[in-house]
Amino acid sequence: MMMQENILFDFNKNTNISKWRIVDDVVMGGKSSGNFRLNKEGFGEFSGKVSLENNGGFSSLRYGFDKKRISEYSKIILKIKGDGKAYQFRIKKDRVDAHSYIFSFQTQGNWETITVELSKMYPAFRGRVLEIPNFSSNFIEEIAFLIGNKKAENFQLLIDKIYLE
Template sequence: MDGTPLFDFNDKVSTEDWRVVNDGVMGGLSQGIFSINSEGHGFFRGNVSLENYGGFSSVRYRFETKDTSKFSQIQIRLKGDGKPYQFRVKADDRQRYSYIANIKTSGDWEILSIEFSEMYPAFRGRLLDLPNYSGIEMTEIAFLIGNKKEENFALEIDYIELL
């Protein structure tokens, strides 16, 4: 890691402040689980179901609002399953929408760099007519899978940092 950590996973950290939100909030049946695996990485896994108008699973980490104005990007070291995910940010804890970056995982460990200015605003799958993420403040980060199909998923996360 070269930047300022937002979260550095290891076998001594707690996932207590990470919260899984599945489509059950809308009646869906998707199931996601988040834990620390035996290698000390954050491990988000489960199954996305389209039954009952479902179709997504997410894991979110909310923290005290940080001044992120000195940074321009987020760097994440992760290992996915070859599926697309969304990485999401909220600038304010009262904000209902998120700023989104679409990421495609390769199946191998990789380091992804996401420019703040490329993260677009959306709410419940709808693009909003607002500017992209300014990067001034941050209060929540999240990973979401919702590819409009039934699928199992697995995403390991080593660290998330600001650059």
């Protein structure tokens, strides 16, 4: 199957998810635990438990890839099904950057299409907004989802497709 140029990731029952990785607050001593798997319908399922113990409070799912030119696009479209909780969608222009560019969204508990305007994604590092311009690069190397709502909670986010528009 030919991958279309604008698709960042399209989940199905035969998808290889080995390049997706969980990064939880355990990197800073926290106790949150995220998981990622393909569910029986072939959707990516990011789920787990956010804990506030030991100053924790987040779980993230990251996908790094070869530098992708995005200059002809202005949006990223997320086809997802959340659990009614708030999440962040994040991108990095270079995987080695400490900061990410962030778009926050509230899920509704059903399948929905979320439009992320690239130019509105703001830079942040460890929860602090940085005083540099919003996203304006022609390339990205990483996309991520993060939950960190300053409360202990279970979560589940199903992902169908992520593409550029």
